[in-house]
Amino acid sequence: MGDLLTIDDLSIRHAGRPLVSGVSLSVTAGERLGLIGESGSGKSLTALAAIGLLPEGMTASGSVRLAGREVIGAADRDVVGLRGTAVATIFQEPLTALDPLMRIGDQIAEVARRRARRDGRSLSRAGVAAEVTALMARVALPDPARLSRAYPHEMSGGQRQRAAIAMALACRPRLLIADEPTTALDVTTQAEVLKLLETLVREENMGLLFISHDLPVVGAAVDRVVVLRAGEMVEEGTVAEVFGRPRHPYTIGLVEAARAFDRAIGAAL
Amino acid sequence: MTDAAPALAPPASRRLTPAFLVGAALVGLHVAVGLLTLVWTPYDPAAMTGGRLAPPSLLHWAGTDRLGRDLFTEIMIGARIALAVGSGAVAIAAAIGVTVGLLAAFASRAVDDVLAATLDILIAFPTLLLAMLIVAAGDGANLGTAILAIGIAASAIVARLTRILARRVLAMDYITAARVSGTSWLGIVRIHVLPNIWPTLIVNFALQFGLAVIAEASLSYLGLGAPPPNASWGRLLQEAQATVYTAPFGAIAPGIALVSLVIGLNLFADGLRDVADPTRRRR
Ligand SMILES: Nc1ncnc2c1ncn2[C@@H]1O[C@H](COP(=O)(O)OP(=O)(O)OP(=O)(O)O)[C@@H](O)[C@H]1O
Numbered sequence: 001m002g003d004l005l006t007i008d009d010l011s012i013r014h015a016g017r018p019l020v021s022g023v024s025l026s027v028t029a030g031e032r033l034g035l036i037g038e039s040g041s042g043k044s045l046t047a048l049a050a051i052g053l054l055p056e057g058m059t060a061s062g063s064v065r066l067a068g069r070e071v072i073g074a075a076d077r078d079v080v081g082l083r084g085t086a087v088a089t090i091f092q093e094p095l096t097a098l099d100p101l102m103r104i105g106d107q108i109a110e111v112a113r114r115r116a117r118r119d120g121r122s123l124s125r126a127g128v129a130a131e132v133t134a135l136m137a138r139v140a141l142p143d144p145a146r147l148s149r150a151y152p153h154e155m156s157g158g159q160r161q162r163a164a165i166a167m168a169l170a171c172r173p174r175l176l177i178a179d180e181p182t183t184a185l186d187v188t189t190q191a192e193v194l195k196l197l198e199t200l201v202r203e204e205n206m207g208l209l210f211i212s213h214d215l216p217v218v219g220a221a222v223d224r225v226v227v228l229r230a231g232e233m234v235e236e237g238t239v240a241e242v243f244g245r246p247r248h249p250y251t252i253g254l255v256e257a258a259r260a261f262d263r264a265i266g267a268a269l
Numbered sequence: 270m271t272d273a274a275p276a277l278a279p280p281a282s283r284r285l286t287p288a289f290l291v292g293a294a295l296v297g298l299h300v301a302v303g304l305l306t307l308v309w310t311p312y313d314p315a316a317m318t319g320g321r322l323a324p325p326s327l328l329h330w331a332g333t334d335r336l337g338r339d340l341f342t343e344i345m346i347g348a349r350i351a352l353a354v355g356s357g358a359v360a361i362a363a364a365i366g367v368t369v370g371l372l373a374a375f376a377s378r379a380v381d382d383v384l385a386a387t388l389d390i391l392i393a394f395p396t397l398l399l400a401m402l403i404v405a406a407g408d409g410a411n412l413g414t415a416i417l418a419i420g421i422a423a424s425a426i427v428a429r430l431t432r433i434l435a436r437r438v439l440a441m442d443y444i445t446a447a448r449v450s451g452t453s454w455l456g457i458v459r460i461h462v463l464p465n466i467w468p469t470l471i472v473n474f475a476l477q478f479g480l481a482v483i484a485e486a487s488l489s490y491l492g493l494g495a496p497p498p499n500a501s502w503g504r505l506l507q508e509a510q511a512t513v514y515t516a517p518f519g520a521i522a523p524g525i526a527l528v529s530l531v532i533g534l535n536l537f538a539d540g541l542r543d544v545a546d547p548t549r550r551r552r
């Protein structure tokens with residue numbers, strides 16, 4: 001049972017229209033996989049299908065095995081047990097990923113408490129508070145005592161995303177799905193959050209499914225990539241293979257664009 | 270570094286606008302008077318204590334009605350009735366409306382469509398008609414039928430609002446995140462949905478309270494509210510109608526009482542939003 005997530009020939013349809021077809025990928029412990037592709041190519045849907053949370057009206061076929069258990073066709077109650085232990089998710093827009101009316105500390109505590117209950121551990125009030133402080137320190141949020149009492153609108157974008165990562169970590173997942181976690185951040189903060197994710201995944205030996213349309217970001221964050229185009233897999237391989245010797249015209253275009261950008265920057269410097 | 274700590278808002282410094290304070294004072298006054306009537310009134314509300322249709326005087330601040338009863342006493346008792354009907358109706362509307370609204374928000378598309386259409390029909394149904402049906406179905410008009418009719422009519426509006434608000438919250442990433450981390454439906458309602466829709470709902474409840482007070486006055490005016498020993502403002506207005514040219518004070522005093530309570534409730538409702546929603550407390 002080495003694979004945390006195995007997707008085999010996944011297809012997603014909505015009202016007869018195929019949105020994703022024939023996607024296969026797998027993530028094992030300690031492995032970092034990138035899912036790239038242009039906007040609307042089906043990256044987020046693939047991630048949602050992986051955790052059995054497709055929007056209403058969509059049907060999935062093929063196979064999705066999360067921690068060795070089939071998700072497609074399973075009852076919600078069977079999948080709930082997997083969510084939050086086998087997998088946790090970080091989203092693109094950190095502001096909507098946090099409850100606007102709940103203090104950050106309470107949001108992290110809620111997840112920590114639920115996780116403890118699932119493990120059959122009983123966590124005292126002080127124990128929860130200690131875990132929240134530890135998690136906030138883990139994601140390098142400054143001054144946990146003060147920030148834990150802040151509401152999301154009182155924090156910066158980077159701090160919000162760190163808080164969201166802390167909540168994901170509170171689940172102690174074995175697989176982390178990050179859907180464009182840095183897109184809403186400026187370049188400096190982006191680099192910091194990427195570094196944080198990379199460190200965490202390595203130290204906790206988690207698997208990472210990293211979704212992005214930004215090549216340099218993906219290149220820095222993952223070992224292998226899967227390229228999606230209009231819902232279909234067009235290429236797969238290590239970062240060096242795919243970015244070094246792209247085969248599909250679409251990937252070639254992506255890499256060319258990134259290179260041109262680098263050259264322009266280089267010329268300007 | 271962009272991650273520098275932003276200045277935090279001062280801890281929960283609640284902004285109390287003058288409008289909110291005026292509203293709270295008006296509502297508070299009515300509540301105080303209503304409670305007072307439980308233990309004391311200037312005169313026995315049923316007793317003839319002065320001349321018929323006597324104008325306002327030091328002895329009878331609002332004058333007397335056509336049977337010589339003290340109008341001020343009756344208006345004070347009217348406050349109690351208005352508040353009882355308002356809180357009863359809002360309690361019914363909140364219980365039914367929030368439950369149905371949440372069910373609709375969580376239901377599948379098909380069930381939601383049916384519920385939404387039903388609510389739209391109910392909302393189009395005049396409160397008066399509903400009240401007449403309930404009175405007809407029950408054993409005559411009384412305070413209870415008025416509360417029930419107004420409460421049921423208001424619950425459709427509360428349900429529709431709850432459904433829309435809850436749907437908006439449920440579409441947020443933090444709900445998906447909560448579901449990914451294994452939160453049950455009930456947990457999501459308790460932890461995320463209710464706290465997030467509460468500030469808007471509570472404001473709506475205060476507005477519904479004002480509408481219920483008006484609805485009760487209308488029902489009583491038409492004889493569909495509480496029967497005579499209960500001095501509803503609507504009944505006082507109806508009785509004053511016959512003598513409005515000779516003794517206008519009979520309509521003015523209950524009118525002022527009714528309008529001041531409804532205005533108070535509306536001002537109170539507006540200010541309540543700022544108190545209830547922590548993201549709006551900041552200046
Ligand atoms: N709820 C929905 N109902 C119908 N179609 C949808 C829904 N959500 C997404 N789609 C469609 O599915 C396709 C894939 O969407 P998806 O969100 O997976 O794209 P994405 O690759 O994540 O794009 P982005 O980079 O912009 O986030 C799009 O064409 C989109 O229009």
Ligand SMILES: [Mg+2]
Nearest residue numbers: 043044045179
């Ligand atoms: Mg997406």
